[in-house]
Amino acid sequence: MALINENFLKLKAGYLFPEIARRVKAFTEANPEAAKRLIRCGIGDVTEALPEAVRYAMHEAVDEMGNRGTFKGYGPEQGYDFLRKAIAENDFQARGINVDADEIFISDGSKCDTGNILDIFGKGNKIAITDPVYPVYVDTNVMIGNTGDADENGAYAGLHYLKCGPENGFVPAIPNERVDLVYLCYPNNPTGATATRAQLEAWVQYALKNDTIILYDAAYEAFIQDDSIPRSIFEIEGARDCAIEFRSFSKNGGFTGMRCAFVVIPKGLMGKTASGEKQAIHPLWSRRHSTKFNGASYIIQKGAEALYTAEGKSQVKALIEHYMGNAKLLVQACKDAGLAVYGGVNAPYVWVKTPSGLTSWQMFDKMLNEANVVITPGSGFGSAGEGYFRISAFNSRANVEEVCTRIKALTK
Numbered sequence: 001m002a003l004i005n006e007n008f009l010k011l012k013a014g015y016l017f018p019e020i021a022r023r024v025k026a027f028t029e030a031n032p033e034a035a036k037r038l039i040r041c042g043i044g045d046v047t048e049a050l051p052e053a054v055r056y057a058m059h060e061a062v063d064e065m066g067n068r069g070t071f072k073g074y075g076p077e078q079g080y081d082f083l084r085k086a087i088a089e090n091d092f093q094a095r096g097i098n099v100d101a102d103e104i105f106i107s108d109g110s111k112c113d114t115g116n117i118l119d120i121f122g123k124g125n126k127i128a129i130t131d132p133v134y135p136v137y138v139d140t141n142v143m144i145g146n147t148g149d150a151d152e153n154g155a156y157a158g159l160h161y162l163k164c165g166p167e168n169g170f171v172p173a174i175p176n177e178r179v180d181l182v183y184l185c186y187p188n189n190p191t192g193a194t195a196t197r198a199q200l201e202a203w204v205q206y207a208l209k210n211d212t213i214i215l216y217d218a219a220y221e222a223f224i225q226d227d228s229i230p231r232s233i234f235e236i237e238g239a240r241d242c243a244i245e246f247r248s249f250s251k252n253g254g255f256t257g258m259r260c261a262f263v264v265i266p267k268g269l270m271g272k273t274a275s276g277e278k279q280a281i282h283p284l285w286s287r288r289h290s291t292k293f294n295g296a297s298y299i300i301q302k303g304a305e306a307l308y309t310a311e312g313k314s315q316v317k318a319l320i321e322h323y324m325g326n327a328k329l330l331v332q333a334c335k336d337a338g339l340a341v342y343g344g345v346n347a348p349y350v351w352v353k354t355p356s357g358l359t360s361w362q363m364f365d366k367m368l369n370e371a372n373v374v375i376t377p378g379s380g381f382g383s384a385g386e387g388y389f390r391i392s393a394f395n396s397r398a399n400v401e402e403v404c405t406r407i408k409a410l411t412k
Contacts, residue, residue: 005143005145007142007143007144007145007147008142008143010142010147010148010149010150010156011139011142011143012150012154016135016376016380016381017042017043019380020042020043020364020374020376020377020380023364023365023368024038024040024042024368024374027368027369031369034369034372035372037372038372038373038374039372039373039374039395039399039402039403039406040373040374040395041373041374041375041391041392041393041394041395041399041400041403042374042375042376042390042392043376043392044189044251044348044349044392044394045256045392045394046250046251046254046256046319046323046394047394047395047396047399048254048319048322048323048396049254050253050254050255050258050303051253051254051306051307051311051312051315051316051319052311052315053306053307053309053311053312053315054253054254054303054304054306054307054312054315055303056306057302057303057305057306058299058300058302058303058306060302061298061299061302061303062299064298065298065299072298074294074295075295075296075297075298075301076295077289077290077293077294077295078102078104078105078106078286078289078290078295079104079105079106079262079295079296079301080106080298080301081101082301082302082305083106083301083302083304083305084101084102084104084106084262085101086305086308087101087104087262087308088100088101088103088104089308090308091232091247092232092234092264095231095232095235097232097234097235098234098240099234099264099266100267102267103264103265103266103267103282104262104263104264105262105263105264105265105285105286105289106260106261106262106295106296106301106304107260107261107262107263107289107293107296108259108260108261108293108296109248109250109259109260109261110217110219110246110247110248110250110261111136112261113246113261113263114134114136114137114140114183114215114217114246115136115139115140116288116292117215117244117263117285118140118141118144118146119144119288119292120271120281120284120285120288121180121181121271122274123145123146125146125180125181126160126178126179126180126181127141127146127158127159127160127179127180127181127182127183128159128160128161128162128175128179128181128182128183129141129159129160129161129162129182129183130161130162130164130172130183130184130185130188131155131161131162131163131164131381131382131383131384131385132164132190132191132378132381132382132384132385132388133183133185133381133382134185134189134190134217134381135380135381137183137215138156138159138382141156141158141159142156146158146159147159153383154379154382154383155382155383160175160177160179161382161384162175162182163384164191164193164384165384166340166342169193170188170191170193170342170343170351171186171193171194171195171196171199174202174203174206175206178210178211178212179210179212180211180212180213181212181213181215182203182207182212182213182214182215183215183217184203184214184215184216184217184233185216185217185218185219186200186216186217186218187220187221187223187224187346187347188220188343188347188349189217189219189220189347189349190349190351190376190378190381190385190390191342191343191349191351191390192327192342192343192344192345192346192347192348192349192350192351193342193343193347193351194224194226194229194345194346194347195229195230196228196229197228197229197230197235197236200230200233200235200236200239201236201237204233204236204237204238204239204242204243205238207242207243208238208241208242211272212242213242213243213244213269213271213281214233214239214242214243214244215243215244215246216233216243216244216245216246217246218231218232218233218245218246218247219246219247219248219250219251219261220251220347220348221247222251222252222316222320223251223252223320223323223324223346223347223348224346224347225324225345225346226345226346229346232245233245234264234266240266240268240269241266241268241269241270242269243266243269244263244264244265244269244281245263245264246261246262246263246264247261247262247263247264248260248261248262249261249304249307251323251348251394252307252316252319252320253304253307253316253319254319255300255303255304258300258303259296259300260296260300260301260303260304263285265281265282265285266282267280267282268280269281269282271284322397323348323393323394324348324393325397326348326393326394326395326397326400327343327344327345327347327348327349327350327393328344329400329401329404330344330350330391330393330400330403330404330407331343331344331345331350332404333403333404333405333407333408334350334352334391334407336408337407337408337410337411338355338411339352339353339355339407339411340352340353341353344393348392348393348394349390349391349392349393350390350391350392350393351378351388351389351390352388352389352390352391353387353388354378354387354388354389355411359377359379359386359387360377360378360379360380360385360386360387360388360389361377361379363375363377363389364376364377364389366410367389367410370410371403371406371407371409371410372406373403373406373407375389375390375391376389376390376391376392377389378390391403
């Protein structure tokens with residue numbers, strides 16, 4: 001009988017979102033009439049149609065695939081040059097950020113990338129994560145064997161937890177001890193918080209001093225409304241020597257069902273071998289990518305490229321304005337209901353304190369059963385998320401307005 005990877009047995013219950021789906025399914029089966037009123041504001045899935053520029057580009061790409069002379073088979077695993085160049089020029093170089101096209105790796109999603117990046121790092125690294133945190137960062141470290149067992153609060157031995165709350169604006173303090181890898185996500189999922197330039201400068205200085213690599217998830221950078229807030233870790237001097245950045249087209253371009261993202265790894269970024277010799281990270285990820293991934297589809301990459309056209313940029317702007325308009329309504333509704341609320345200003349997530357001492361899952365059940373609205377319980381993001389819940393602004397305006405009405409009615 002084949003041996004299994006027993007690290008999977010350390011994982012707590014089910015992954016957060018399948019557990020939400022399970023509870024919602026049970027509710028809808030038991031309450032078919034109420035299920036007709038159900039509005040989903042839990043998982044951060046987009047709802048609005050793909051930008052027209054994307055659809056047009058993909059139609060053209062499909063036609064190319066239907067002609068033997070322009071048909072494409074296997075593409076470059078690292079991504080087509082046309083998309084890598086568009087990203088480098090528009091997301092970075094146009095903003096004065098030093099990132100070259102060959103430092104960009106196209107993938108099928110940031111969720112995959114933030115988990116797969118562990119393939120190129122060895123055992124024995126001290127790893128820091130924020131709490132609350134996007135569950136993928138934790139669970140993939142458990143799966144690969146970087147942790148011990150979880151305690152009664154769900155915290156895993158072997159991980160260094162950086163607590164975040166209202167007292168620090170949900171941006172963790174610099175640790176007093178050194179770590180090898182640290183996950184940072186800003187604008188943050190789930191709290192909607194952002195890190196200031198000064199805060200990111202402090203993190204980069206810490207990383208340079210301690211030979212730490214920052215794994216920087218910037219999947220929501222397009223939603224930043226405040227121009228003083230950095231959109232990329234590479235805006236910070238010295239970051240090229242200590243950081244990897246993850247980005248996605250899922251939310252700004254509506255690509256959740258299309259699957260296209262990218263990783264930026266500077267060619268000069270170094271790790272080390274067990275014997276202490278320096279080793280560039282870039283070629284390791286390139287090899288991993290080439291071995292385990294056959295590349296995102298040509299059609300999808302042509303669609304992503306179209307996001308950088310004048311028409312595409314305008315249509316992305318409209319999408320962001322729509323979702324951030326939703327966030328503004330949700331924030332105000334929660335405030336009107338007397339709830340303590342965070343986020344929703346530079347990110348499409350609203351982070352809310354549960355009322356009357358309810359636990360996160362109690363609030364989930366209350367919203368589901370009494371308001372017929374699906375939210376995400378904060379405890380699913382770590383022990384520091386207990387007592388909070390997340391509302392996603394990804395929805396139609398009509399649905400969001402109805403959710404606002406139900407929140408106010410529920411908390412009267």
